[in-house]
Amino acid sequence: MPGFVKKRAKKSGLPPGTLVHIGEKKAEEVKITVIDYDEANFQVKEMKGMEECLLLKDKPTVTWINVDGIHLVENIRKLGDCYGFHPLVLEDILNTDQRPKIEDYEDYLYVVLKMLHNEGGPDAVTEQISLILGPNFVFSFQEGIEGDVFNQIRERIRSGRGRIRTSGADYLTYALIDAVVDNYFVILEKKGEQIEHLEEELMKNPTAQTLHKIHQIKREMIFLRKAVWPLREVINAMERGGSLLVKESTKIYLRDVYDHTIQVMDEIETFRDMLSGMLDIYLSSISNRMNEVMKFLTIIGTIFIPLTFIAGVYGMNFAFMPELRWRWGYFAVLAFMLGIGIFMLLYFKKKKWL
Numbered sequence: 001m002p003g004f005v006k007k008r009a010k011k012s013g014l015p016p017g018t019l020v021h022i023g024e025k026k027a028e029e030v031k032i033t034v035i036d037y038d039e040a041n042f043q044v045k046e047m048k049g050m051e052e053c054l055l056l057k058d059k060p061t062v063t064w065i066n067v068d069g070i071h072l073v074e075n076i077r078k079l080g081d082c083y084g085f086h087p088l089v090l091e092d093i094l095n096t097d098q099r100p101k102i103e104d105y106e107d108y109l110y111v112v113l114k115m116l117h118n119e120g121g122p123d124a125v126t127e128q129i130s131l132i133l134g135p136n137f138v139f140s141f142q143e144g145i146e147g148d149v150f151n152q153i154r155e156r157i158r159s160g161r162g163r164i165r166t167s168g169a170d171y172l173t174y175a176l177i178d179a180v181v182d183n184y185f186v187i188l189e190k191k192g193e194q195i196e197h198l199e200e201e202l203m204k205n206p207t208a209q210t211l212h213k214i215h216q217i218k219r220e221m222i223f224l225r226k227a228v229w230p231l232r233e234v235i236n237a238m239e240r241g242g243s244l245l246v247k248e249s250t251k252i253y254l255r256d257v258y259d260h261t262i263q264v265m266d267e268i269e270t271f272r273d274m275l276s277g278m279l280d281i282y283l284s285s286i287s288n289r290m291n292e293v294m295k296f297l298t299i300i301g302t303i304f305i306p307l308t309f310i311a312g313v314y315g316m317n318f319a320f321m322p323e324l325r326w327r328w329g330y331f332a333v334l335a336f337m338l339g340i341g342i343f344m345l346l347y348f349k350k351k352k353w354l
Contacts, residue, residue, distance in 0.1 A: 016088060019073045023096030023128075023143060030069035036061050037157055039166050044158075062169050063137040064157075066150075070094055070130075070141050079139075083108075085132065093141050096128040100230040102237045109133040109245055111173070111234060114227035115142075115180050116187045117149050124187045126223070129180065133173045133245055140176060149183040150176060170250045177235065178257050184228065184264045188271070191217060195274060202278055206285050214282065218275045225268050232261045299353065303344050307337045 014020065032047040038061040070076060070093060080090040089110050092098055103110045111131040116124045125147075132139040142148060153175050156164050164175060194217060201210050238246055239254040246254075314323070314333060323329040348354050 016091070019077055019087075019090055019094055021071050021073055021094045021096075023071075030067065030072050030075055033066045033068070035064040035066075035154065035157055037064075037165055038062065042158060042160070042165070060136065062172060064140070064172055065137065066140045066142070068142050068144060070096075070143060076141075083132075083134070083139075089132070093130045096143055098128060098130075100227065100234050102234045102241075104241060104243050106243075107134065109173075109238070109243055111177070111238075113177065113180055113231055113234065115149060115183070116224075116227070117147055117183055118187065118190065124190075124220075126227075129176075131173055131176060133169055135245065136169055138169050138172050138176070149179045153179055167250070168247065170246045171253070174250050174253050174257065178253070178260075181231070181257055181260045181264065184224070185260075185267075187224070188264065188267050191220065191271060192267075195271060195278075198278060199274075202281055202285070206282050211279075211282055214275055214278050218272065218279075221268055221272050221275065225265070225272070228261055228264050228268065232258065232265070235261060295353070299348060303341050306340050306344075310337055310340075 034043075034045055034047055036043045036045075036059065041061070067075075067079075073094060076090050076093055079085070080087070085108070086105055089103070089105070092110070092112065098112045100113045101111075109132070111133070113129050113131070114126055115129045116126050118124050127143040130139075130141040140150075153164070153172075156162050156175075164171060194213075198210065198213055198217070201207075235254055235258045239251045239258065310333065314321070323333070326332075345354070
């Protein structure tokens with residue numbers, strides 16, 4: 001996952017509404033896909049330029065225009081001119097460090113949220129999704145063309161399953177938000193499996209690599225919380241707001257998405273508590289291991305203290321030491337030292353210090 005803060009230095013001092021792309025360039029080319037449908041008809045095509053989008057503005061059907069790649073500022077400017085979007089909206093689309101939010105411009109709603117998806121690798125890919133809901137159109141702006149979580153929605157539109165073909169643009173916006181939120185559960189399930197493996201590793205043989213993995217997942221949980229927490233406010237504002245673009249029949253489904261965000265937050269908080277506990281367990285296990293080593297060295301040192309004393313006594317160079325001329329003195333001293341060592345070992349074992 002990316003860092004928490006992207007570089008904004010190149011926008012310093014510029015007036016509001018200045019169009020500057022902030023973030024990584026995740027696509028070499030811009031891809032514009034249009035899905036136009038109603039209850040009876042369905043059409044998918046790719047557009048070559050933003051100018052063609054103007055032809056779809058006043059069509060009675062529902063039009064979903066998906067833009068993959070937002071690094072070309074001129075394309076976003078042309079689109080804004082075609083549909084009359086506010087310059088601040090275009091600025092927010094290009095700024096990929098936005099907090100999830102919703103803004104009501106009466107003629108359209110602007111929604112920002114974070115999409116997480118997994119392309120087969122161990123880490124989740126994150127990108128900002130900007131949605132613009134109009135009377136009969138929905139724009140979705142993505143950072144790149146690595147993939148998204150909207151394939152099932154495209155299939156539902158294509159096959160006509162469910163009520164998506166019979167509903168308006170507000171229901172399509174709900175479906176897109178719901179797909180993003182549902183995929184949070186997929187990411188959390190994979191993170192939960194990683195946490196379970198880390199718990200087993202932590203109990204058996206914790207290493208410095210284990211600590212690194214714990215910190216990495218904890219950082220990802222912080223990012224997830226940052227993405228999901230304000231999303232609750234966004235969905236709640238869509239449900240309880242007074243915009244005429246969101247029908248009463250769609251608000252029922254928005255409440256369901258709101259419940260899902262609460263569940264995601266509960267899982268994130270649970271994982272964060274587990275990771276904090278795992279950090280404490282790691283530190284305790286390392287401390288216990290160090291204590292065991294110190295206890296072993298202390299016992300060895302304690303056993304050798306009297307032996308060192310005896311060796312020191314008989315190592316003194318005095319002429320009149322009776323034991324020095326005794327034939328069995330050397331063997332007797334060794335046996336005595338061995339007896340002391342055995343006695344101390346048995347005593348330590350009786351006290352359960354070993």
